[in-house]
Amino acid sequence: MTDSVLYEQRDRIVLLTLNKPKARNPIDPDVIDALEAAVEKINGDTSVSCVVLTGAGDAFCAGGNVKEMQERKGMFGGSPVDMRRGYQQGIQRVPLAMYSLEVPSIAAVNGPAVGAGCDLAMMCDLRVAAENASFAESFLRVGLISGDGGAWFLPRVLGITRAYEMAFTGDPISAAKAETWGAVSQVVPKDKLLDEAFALAGRITRHPPQSLRMMKRLVRDGHESTLPQNLELAALMQAAAQHTEDQREAIDAFLAKREPVFKGK
Numbered sequence: 545m546t547d548s549v550l551y552e553q554r555d556r557i558v559l560l561t562l563n564k565p566k567a568r569n570p571i572d573p574d575v576i577d578a579l580e581a582a583v584e585k586i587n588g589d590t591s592v593s594c595v596v597l598t599g600a601g602d603a604f605c606a607g608g609n610v611k612e613m614q615e616r617k618g619m620f621g622g623s624p625v626d627m628r629r630g631y632q633q634g635i636q637r638v639p640l641a642m643y644s645l646e647v648p649s650i651a652a653v654n655g656p657a658v659g660a661g662c663d664l665a666m667m668c669d670l671r672v673a674a675e676n677a678s679f680a681e682s683f684l685r686v687g688l689i690s691g692d693g694g695a696w697f698l699p700r701v702l703g704i705t706r707a708y709e710m711a712f713t714g715d716p717i718s719a720a721k722a723e724t725w726g727a728v729s730q731v732v733p734k735d736k737l738l739d740e741a742f743a744l745a746g747r748i749t750r751h752p753p754q755s756l757r758m759m760k761r762l763v764r765d766g767h768e769s770t771l772p773q774n775l776e777l778a779a780l781m782q783a784a785a786q787h788t789e790d791q792r793e794a795i796d797a798f799l800a801k802r803e804p805v806f807k808g809k
Contacts, residue, residue: 546574548577550563551582557592557595558594558595558596559598560595562597568602569599571605579642583645586645590808591753593647593756595647595648596652596745597649597650598651599655601655602655605657605658606656635660636692638667639663639693648745649667649669650669653737657677657680658680660690660692662694663693667693669760673723674731674734675734676719678719695711700767702725754785754788755785762777
């Protein structure tokens with residue numbers, strides 16, 4: 545990993561921290577590379593069962609660089625063909641990486657999540673927000689659309705009506721409103737944010753690692769598949785799960801009324 549995104553493993557949980565607090569943690573090329581590399585590493589490491597994603601400093605993620613938009617630099621520069629390629633080879637790697645993440649993910653939203661930063665939070669499976677957090681799908685306010693996958697993720701989190709409201713108005717919503725809308729699991733004091741996110745992650749990681757990864761894929765793919773397709777996938781995964789050592793350990797521990805010890809096998 546690079547200093548742009550800090551990677552720290554605690555037991556079966558990886559904490560990823562966007563680490564450009566002076567710039568409010570924008571999604572720039574360094575961050576894109578680091579997030580993609582982190583997902584690849586986690587997918588290949590069965591000692592990891594959950595990811596917590598947060599931002600350093602007072603903001604979760606400020607999204608794109610508005611100054612570069614004005615100056616037509618970076619992904620905002622070049623011809624229309626150049627821009628299209630820039631998005632595909634740049635920021636659009638983030639939603640593809642987050643979608644491919646095999647373990648559950650929790651966004652610990654410690655402050656404003658703006659534009660692409662709002663979308664990044666929505667790319668996670670769950671969200672825990674500090675009381676001072678806010679969410680803004682603010683692309684239209686600078687004359688843009690959500691080119692980073694937000695139009696795909698947002699309605700899946702909020703439902704189509706709330707997604708339309710956020711996308712069409714660009715207005716920020718508070719953490720409290722995000723909770724009433726179902727966008728976040730809970731709102732907590734800022735100084736308790738990581739504790740609560742890790743507590744939630746702990747309730748997830750207590751389960752057999754391989755079965756947990758299969759459960760995530762089964763639920764995720766249910767959005768896009770027919771019922772017969774999802775049932776077929778479930779049958780295949782159930783057969784695989786019941787041939788793991790950890791599933792046998794889960795049964796033995798349950799019947800013996802003891803804590804299981806899983807090995808990821």
